[in-house]
Amino acid sequence: MGGKALKLELPGGWALSRERFDQALVDAAEAAGATVRFQTSAVLEEITPDGRMVRLRPPGDAPIERIKARVVLVAAGLQHQVMSPSHAASSRSTPESRLGAGCLINDDDVSYEPGAIHMAIGQRGYVGLVRREDGALNLAAAFDRAVVKSSGGVARAAEDVLNQAGFPLPRSLESSRWQLTPALTRRAGLFAGDRFLLLGDATGYVEPFTGEGMAWALAAGAAVAPFVEEAQGEWSADLERRWQRRLVDLTISRQRVCSVLSTLLRQPLTTNALFNLGCQWPAIPQRVIRSLNQVSPLMASS
Numbered sequence: 001m002g003g004k005a006l007k008l009e010l011p012g013g014w015a016l017s018r019e020r021f022d023q024a025l026v027d028a029a030e031a032a033g034a035t036v037r038f039q040t041s042a043v044l045e046e047i048t049p050d051g052r053m054v055r056l057r058p059p060g061d062a063p064i065e066r067i068k069a070r071v072v073l074v075a076a077g078l079q080h081q082v083m084s085p086s087h088a089a090s091s092r093s094t095p096e097s098r099l100g101a102g103c104l105i106n107d108d109d110v111s112y113e114p115g116a117i118h119m120a121i122g123q124r125g126y127v128g129l130v131r132r133e134d135g136a137l138n139l140a141a142a143f144d145r146a147v148v149k150s151s152g153g154v155a156r157a158a159e160d161v162l163n164q165a166g167f168p169l170p171r172s173l174e175s176s177r178w179q180l181t182p183a184l185t186r187r188a189g190l191f192a193g194d195r196f197l198l199l200g201d202a203t204g205y206v207e208p209f210t211g212e213g214m215a216w217a218l219a220a221g222a223a224v225a226p227f228v229e230e231a232q233g234e235w236s237a238d239l240e241r242r243w244q245r246r247l248v249d250l251t252i253s254r255q256r257v258c259s260v261l262s263t264l265l266r267q268p269l270t271t272n273a274l275f276n277l278g279c280q281w282p283a284i285p286q287r288v289i290r291s292l293n294q295v296s297p298l299m300a301s302s
């Protein structure tokens with residue numbers, strides 16, 4: 001940050017590409033007996049006496065299907081269209097929400113060595129860089145909305161952050177192809193409704209600064225199993241309330257650390273003070289990182 005660097009030890013982990021990770025999830029789902037449909041969009045339809053109708057739209061000219069489910073798990077990410085945007089369970093972004101962006105650079109640059117997460121903090125955003133298992137350099141970032149426009153694009157905005165932080169510029173950054181996400185900071189008004197339960201980013205998200213989104217989504221996925229079993233019988237408003245509470249305990253309360261950090265990072269003086277504090281007493285940020293990485297107890301308590 002501002003040309004200053006702080007090196008912190010991380011608990012063990014892997015930098016895994018989304019392709020490898022998603023394939024492993026698909027394989028596990030199939031092995032457990034799930035039918036996997038690719039490029040098929042789902043929309044919640046009407047409630048019936050013993051289930052919820054779902055419309056499935058496959059790719060191309062294949063016919064639309066309507067299926068009935070005892071319970072629908074809506075794990076459709078930040079800005080899905082499983083229900084209409086005006087539905088209380090659809091998430092809404094906050095006005096000050098940052099935009100997310102990611103890109104992949106295939107290079108032979110040695111500046112960013114594997115086995116480390118490099119985090120560049122700029123005045124109006126941050127960029128994380130990590131080498132994946134296949135050697136490609138993965139960049140993930142969050143920027144103030146106005147900054148992408150005023151810098152003349154995402155690659156430029158990333159370049160500004162890297163320069164401000166005193167990080168070397170990856171060689172092909174200028175020609176890199178970035179993918180933008182919708183506004184990141186958002187929350188759904190409800191986490192459950194008649195025969196459907198929300199989980200993962202569909203319930204809400206903060207920012208990727210602490211890199212916990214996957215852990216939150218997986219923890220909710222593990223915790224939902226008994227609710228799905230219960231939903232094979234009668235549905236009740238009590239089940240909805242209990243899922244709502246479970247999610248708050250499991251993930252929403254943990255998102256507060258990320259939320260506080262995201263707010264502080266927008267204030268240069270506070271960021272600077274925190275950074276200096278971390279340089280002097282690295283045990284403090286190490287402790288925060290260790291607590292953020294405690295995924296196993298989170299899953300075990302489900």
Ligand SMILES: Cc1cc2nc3c(=O)[nH]c(=O)nc-3n(C[C@H](O)[C@H](O)[C@H](O)COP(=O)(O)OP(=O)(O)OC[C@H]3O[C@@H](n4cnc5c(N)ncnc54)[C@H](O)[C@@H]3O)c2cc1C
Pocket residue numbers: 040041042043075076077078079080081082100101102140141142181184199200201202208211212213214215217
């Ligand atoms: C820039 C950036 C960097 C990040 N970096 C990290 C990181 O390093 N580590 C980490 O743990 N987390 C990270 N995250 C967060 C992480 O990606 C998410 O929290 C996580 O993917 C949430 O999982 P999910 O299953 O809820 O949603 P998603 O992974 O978004 O999956 C939702 C799926 O539902 C599908 N879908 C959407 N609508 C429909 C529909 N109507 N019908 C059928 N399917 C639908 C989508 O196509 C998608 O496949 C990052 C996020 C951003 C924006």
